[in-house]
Amino acid sequence: MLWNSSVMRMSAALLFAACASGDNGGTTPVDSGGETNNPPTTPGTPGQVLADRSPTPASTRGVVRSEVVATGLVNPWAIEFLPDGRALVTERPGRLRIMAANGTLSSPVSGVPTVYAEGQGGLLDVAIDPAFAQNQRIYLSFAEPGSGGAGTAVARARLTETGLQDVQVIYRQEPKLNGGGHYGSRIVFARDGNLFVTQGDRMNWRDYAQQLNRGQGKIMRIAPDGSVPADNPFRSQSDARPEIWSYGHRNVQSAALHPTTGQLWTVEHGARGGDELNHPERGKNYGWPVITYGVDYSGARIGEGTAKDGLEQPVYYWDPVIAPSGMVFYTANAIPGWNGSVLIGSLTPGALVRLELTNGRVTKEERYLGELGERIRDVTVGPDGFVYVVTDSGTGRVLRIRPV
Ligand SMILES: [Ca+2]
Numbered sequence: 001m002l003w004n005s006s007v008m009r010m011s012a013a014l015l016f017a018a019c020a021s022g023d024n025g026g027t028t029p030v031d032s033g034g035e036t037n038n039p040p041t042t043p044g045t046p047g048q049v050l051a052d053r054s055p056t057p058a059s060t061r062g063v064v065r066s067e068v069v070a071t072g073l074v075n076p077w078a079i080e081f082l083p084d085g086r087a088l089v090t091e092r093p094g095r096l097r098i099m100a101a102n103g104t105l106s107s108p109v110s111g112v113p114t115v116y117a118e119g120q121g122g123l124l125d126v127a128i129d130p131a132f133a134q135n136q137r138i139y140l141s142f143a144e145p146g147s148g149g150a151g152t153a154v155a156r157a158r159l160t161e162t163g164l165q166d167v168q169v170i171y172r173q174e175p176k177l178n179g180g181g182h183y184g185s186r187i188v189f190a191r192d193g194n195l196f197v198t199q200g201d202r203m204n205w206r207d208y209a210q211q212l213n214r215g216q217g218k219i220m221r222i223a224p225d226g227s228v229p230a231d232n233p234f235r236s237q238s239d240a241r242p243e244i245w246s247y248g249h250r251n252v253q254s255a256a257l258h259p260t261t262g263q264l265w266t267v268e269h270g271a272r273g274g275d276e277l278n279h280p281e282r283g284k285n286y287g288w289p290v291i292t293y294g295v296d297y298s299g300a301r302i303g304e305g306t307a308k309d310g311l312e313q314p315v316y317y318w319d320p321v322i323a324p325s326g327m328v329f330y331t332a333n334a335i336p337g338w339n340g341s342v343l344i345g346s347l348t349p350g351a352l353v354r355l356e357l358t359n360g361r362v363t364k365e366e367r368y369l370g371e372l373g374e375r376i377r378d379v380t381v382g383p384d385g386f387v388y389v390v391t392d393s394g395t396g397r398v399l400r401i402r403p404v
Contacts, residue, residue: 050307051276051293052362054318059351059370062404064335066369069103069388070398076390078125078186078326078378079398083133085383088159089390089398092122096140096164099398111157111164116143116150119180124152127187127195129224136160137224141185141197144169149178151215152185152199156224170226171243173215177202182216182269186255186327191262194229195222197243198266200251206289209248212240217288219252219266219280221245233283246280248311250288254327254344267327267344270294271302273319277342277355277362278312287311293319316355316362323347326378326389330354334385335403345376345389352376352389352401369401 075092079099082088087099094115098106115123121143129137136158144153151173157164181203188196201209201217209217212234220243221232234240245264254267258279265279268286274294278286290303291311307313318324326345330338342355350373356364369376377392387401 051314052316053293054316054322054362054365056318056320057365057367059349059367061368061371063366064352064368064387064401065404066372066389066399066401068397069400070099070105071395072105073097073390073396073398074394075122075392076377076396076398077123077392079380079388079390080126080128081380081382081388082128087380087382087388087398088126088128088138090123090126090140091396092124093117094123094142096123096126103398109159109163111167112140113142113153113155113167113169114145116145116180118143118150121150121180121183124183125186127189130189130193138164139170139187139195139224141187143180143183144172144176146172146176148176150183151176151202152183152197154187154195154197154222154226156226168226170224171197171220171222173199174241175214177205177216179204182251184252186253186266188255188257188264190221190257190264192229193224195224196220196245196255196264197222198252198255198268199249200253200269201249201288203251206250209250209288210285210290212237212244212247215241215243217247217249218244219246219249219255219264245282246284246286248286248288248290249278249280250274250292253325256327256329256342259329259331259340265327265329265342267324269323270317270321272297272299273317273321274302275318275321275324276314277316278314279360281312284312285310286314293317294321315360321348322351322353323375324353325392326376326380328379328381328387330381330387332381332385335387335401343379343387345379347375347377347392350375352379352387374399 078090085101095108125141127139143150154171157167182200184199186198197220208214228242235242251269271294274292344353351367351370375392
């Protein structure tokens, strides 16, 4: 990709703005002259296919519009629809609410575990058991306070008319660490009934992402009761956490199951210029912080470059970043032309990002709703086939996205 100087200046300005309010660490960015807008210069291993880079399309108007479904939410983090058409919405400070089909929000559901609501920590994702109609089970991920600081955790519970019952923490990231950064997290049910739990490196401990005896920077795979599946890759390795599915991740806040292949797909927050689309596979190393397309907010290089033998390349990366949170494969028909697309929330610059995939590669990216100026934290599809998002602010909303 060629860049003339005016594009460079514009992109550098956009990048500066993007870093200021993304979920990429909270460090005050330093304008380093736009060098991160150059294509990667570190040579890859001969024959290795380097990742495709987002062309950074402008937000497109005239395709979809948004309408307000619910207001008055404080930093809503996740939205999932129940089989009866109601939806569960989490608020990061530690509240779970039920949203009726008409958008009315319930008072907070009782029984939510105590959360560490600082920085990026708090109540995070919610997942609904595929057999919810029979067992009423839901799963919550959250930053759990405890000895040493806090860590990503997952609880399951039964959702009853009187609140959560039989609340049980089924996973705890170890060790717990101080600080409010990089908890992840999303919970995704695989077709085999196990749960993927995405996490982050806890920001100040990036090297832990490469250490198999630490929970940070890993995607975990657990059974719904918290036990470790027999075929997890490091289960028999004495110095490794048995829950690990894949490692070398920075901060994964977007995850979804591919509707055709059943593969896990994720998007993770990179450093400046290093957001990544991956489909994490069993036992593989996704590189952070040894390889990355991003640089530190100071402009300093991170790790060894963009490619290395034995480390996985992302499918696609964003430079400038999108600050990704929330992800769904759209398999409905209510929005023409979107069936089969990947939808991703962008916190910064703030948009709904749509990708088309062909044979595992991104063949098209479009963005929408940039004119709202909202941080989109999560995205899902309603029973009506329309897209629902939650916006991340102290006056957060649920928006319904439909064709113009
Ligand atoms: Ca990577």
